[in-house]
Amino acid sequence: MIEERAIVKMNGRPDKWNPLFRLLARAVAALTIGIVRGILLSVLHFAYFLLCLFRPVVNVLMLGGVIMPLVAFVAFVKPEAANGMPFWVFLLMAAGFVGVSMGYSKFVDWIAPSGAEDPAARYRRPDWR
Helix, strand or coil, rough: CCCCCCCCCCCCCCCCCHHHHHHHHHHHHHHHHHHHHHHHHHHHHHHHHHHHHHHHHHHHHHHHHHHHHHHHHHHHHHHHHCCCHHHHHHHHHHHHHHHHHHHHHHHHCCCCCCCCCCCHHCCCCCCCC
16 A cells, blocks of 8 residues: 655644744844843842942941840849840840841842942951951
8 A cells, every 4th residue: 555645744834944034033032031131130230239238237237236235234134124125135136136237248248240349348347358
């Protein structure tokens, strides 16, 4: 028995694509990927810039972390001065202030884009850079 070939394919697609159409499809895909990647990198750089500017403000929490143990001592010695709050609450606040301050700086350093400079570096101490 002889098998006959169909003149038209079942799915209706040609065997080969037009080279010009393939080139155009690749150019559109590359342009789309480039635009999306550029937008994402721009957002990352802008977020890093803003987070770096807030770093000196958040580092002031370290001062609160140093003062809170003194307030805890006062609350331990004279509980009526703390308005009903136990002394250990102030110790927890001290740990929280120090933790948030250090964690924020580590997070900002972690998301830093490659090649980006810290715009708020002039506000930090030279030995911390």
